[in-house]
Amino acid sequence: MKKHNFSAGPSILPQEVFEKAAQAVLDFKGSGLSLLEISHRSKDFVAVMEEARTLALELLGLTGKGYQALFLSGGASLEFLRVPYNLMTLHGKAAYLDTGTWAAGAIKEAKQFGDTIVVASSKADNYTYIPKDYTIPEDADYFHCTSNNTIFGTQMFSFPETKVPVVCDMSSDIFSRQLDFSKFDLIYAGAQKNMGPAGTTLIIVKEEILGKTGRQIPNILDYKQHIDKESMYNTPSVFAIYTSYLTLQWLKENGGITVMEKKNDAKAALLYAEIDRNPLFQGTSNAEDRSKMNVTFLLKDEAHTEQFDKIWKAKGISGLPGHRSVGGYRASIYNAMPIESVQVLVEAMQDLEKSV
Numbered sequence: 001m002k003k004h005n006f007s008a009g010p011s012i013l014p015q016e017v018f019e020k021a022a023q024a025v026l027d028f029k030g031s032g033l034s035l036l037e038i039s040h041r042s043k044d045f046v047a048v049m050e051e052a053r054t055l056a057l058e059l060l061g062l063t064g065k066g067y068q069a070l071f072l073s074g075g076a077s078l079e080f081l082r083v084p085y086n087l088m089t090l091h092g093k094a095a096y097l098d099t100g101t102w103a104a105g106a107i108k109e110a111k112q113f114g115d116t117i118v119v120a121s122s123k124a125d126n127y128t129y130i131p132k133d134y135t136i137p138e139d140a141d142y143f144h145c146t147s148n149n150t151i152f153g154t155q156m157f158s159f160p161e162t163k164v165p166v167v168c169d170m171s172s173d174i175f176s177r178q179l180d181f182s183k184f185d186l187i188y189a190g191a192q193k194n195m196g197p198a199g200t201t202l203i204i205v206k207e208e209i210l211g212k213t214g215r216q217i218p219n220i221l222d223y224k225q226h227i228d229k230e231s232m233y234n235t236p237s238v239f240a241i242y243t244s245y246l247t248l249q250w251l252k253e254n255g256g257i258t259v260m261e262k263k264n265d266a267k268a269a270l271l272y273a274e275i276d277r278n279p280l281f282q283g284t285s286n287a288e289d290r291s292k293m294n295v296t297f298l299l300k301d302e303a304h305t306e307q308f309d310k311i312w313k314a315k316g317i318s319g320l321p322g323h324r325s326v327g328g329y330r331a332s333i334y335n336a337m338p339i340e341s342v343q344v345l346v347e348a349m350q351d352l353e354k355s356v
């Protein structure tokens with residue numbers, strides 16, 4: 001039986017995407033060849049890459065607005081350094097908001113390139129909230145933030161107004177909610193949270209911000225090179241990109257981001273309502289910053305752990321333990337998760353309440 005998979009990443013994808021991806025591995029478009037054994041420069045794969053890039057921009061409402069979409073390798077973690085390489089001027093500076101482990105990872109890499117100003121941090125409170133009062137220096141080359149903190153279960157619901165280019169790591173909430181994406185100059189997202197399998201990263205970049213640093217950038221790390229080569233500078237991750245493309249198609253066929261956002265809101269509301277109602281549980285993040293993608297919570301009394309774990313496992317739930325650095329529980333409720341699975345988790349929490 002298929003599990004209710006709350007894993008944070010790699011994570012759940014629509015069942016029909018799994019099926020179509022599996023089919024393509026066996027026989028890609030009736031060609032008698034596997035997706036995995038054809039040239040990435042074949043007509044069929046070039047078309048996939050082109051359509052995937054077009055569709056990503058279309059879903060975000062960025063078509064014809066000076067943006068390019070790339071599917072590159074190295075994970076979101078490589079963008080931690082590719083961003084400063086491409087955007088931080090020699091002797092320049094960049095501003096970062098420190099809202100979690102991934103944000104801190106991005107900051108650490110940026111420091112190797114130049115003056116990296118942390119405009120605010122919630123680290124001292126174990127990243128339980130999103131700092132809101134901070135100033136972005138007007139002479140910064142860019143401002144970097146993380147829209148959703150996968151590990152701590154917080155999410156940004158407002159973004160600063162600033163004249164400097166805004167860069168955002170949207171790995172765990174891209175395509176989950178409507179935003180004015182044209183307010184961002186560079187967005188990146190590792191596929192394996194809400195879009196596809198591990199192995200590719202979607203990068204959306206406004207072309208006009210590139211080429212201004214005075215740095216010599218190695219080709220493989222240069223966004224411009226990748227744009228010029230239509231995201232085929234080197235062999236792309238064909239399977240991850242094709243599967244991400246299938247998910248984007250699924251998203252479009254199912255009403256796009258606005259419809260998805262309504263479903264995501266309903267799932268998050270259902271789960272947070274139970275966390276707040278059930279006397280055995282408590283949420284771990286600041287109420288107004290609660291993530292609609294990664295719902296983090298604890299048992300008030302750890303003595304119930306064994307019993308709760310038994311209950312949810314028996315219901316076919318998987319992937320619920322929190323990140324190893326924070327413990328507790330984390331229910332990742334990405335786009336592909338049906339509300340019925342969230343309902344099963346709520347029932348598990350209620351079953352525990354009845355049993356103690």
Ligand SMILES: *Cc1c(COP(=O)(O)O)cnc(C)c1O
Binds near residue numbers: 078146150
């Ligand atoms: C998972 C994650 C990353 C790291 O992604 P990799 O693809 O493993 O490099 C970075 N940022 C956020 C917000 C994430 O959730």
